[in-house]
Amino acid sequence: MTSPTLSEVTEEFTDDIRLHEDITGFAAPDPHTVSEVFLTGATGFLGAFLLRQLLAHGLTVHCLVRAPDADAGLKRLEENLRRYELLDTLDLDAVRVVTGDVTRPRLGMPEETYTELAGRIGTIYHSAAKVNFLTIYKWLRRATVDATHEILRLACAAGAILHHTSTTAVFEPTADQPPRGSSTRPGRRRHCNWDTPRASGSPSNSC
Ligand SMILES: NC(=O)c1ccc[n+]([C@@H]2O[C@H](COP(=O)([O-])OP(=O)(O)OC[C@H]3O[C@@H](n4cnc5c(N)ncnc54)[C@H](OP(=O)(O)O)[C@@H]3O)[C@@H](O)[C@H]2O)c1
Secondary structure, X not given: OOOOOHHHHHHHHHHHOOOOOOOOOOOOOOHHHOXXXXXXXXXXXXXXXXXXXXXXXXXXXXXXXXOOOHHHHHHHHHHHHHHOOOHHHOOHHHEEEEEOOOOOHHHHOOHHXXXXXXXXXXXXXXXXXXXXXXXXXXXXXXXXXXXXXXXXXXXXXXXXXXXXXXXXOOOOOEOOEOOOOOOOOOOOOXXXXXXXXXXXXXXXOOO
């Protein structure tokens, strides 16, 4: 088996950053009017602390959790908060667990749940990811690139502001040939959310 060449990898990336036609820009709401938000990755490290901050702002937080049902999902959330010694400091009354998976169409939610959620939320905090710096792109792709597309679809359906969390560099270009679509300014965060700015006429992006 041979490794892909740089141009093959660049071509694959170029295809992957092309947004589907159903992902469009829209007018984002005034953040001050938002009372319900959607959070992914709440069973992870970053998500636990994001959840704490969002609850501290008095928001209702709909958390996407991989679990067989909402009760099992809440248990997973609680276990994770306990792990970071946050559980005892938080009131989870404003937490709503939605079961699903970011790699699946409609994030794995039934259509009715998805539509209802889209009608409620004004902001999305997306921190779910497969975090592994040693593995290869094709094994990360579904949980990162494809999932980002699904999250963008929800942002469009909801007309919601999107905060997308990612990490460091994905792929360092050669000195004279940066991957197409990337900024020319060198820096470790250059490819952070490489694909999201294209849809960001309105949704905001944060790294
Ligand atoms: N940790 C840091 O210091 C740091 C710094 C900068 C940036 N970041 C970035 O922040 C993001 C989160 O990092 P982290 O450290 O919090 O990672 P983490 O602890 O591994 O958490 C990952 C989260 O993503 C969820 N997830 C993974 N695949 C999913 C799927 N298919 N559907 C739904 N949820 C899924 C996990 O759910 P399960 O519990 O079900 O697996 C978990 O809640 C990453 O993009 C990372 O690169 C992290």
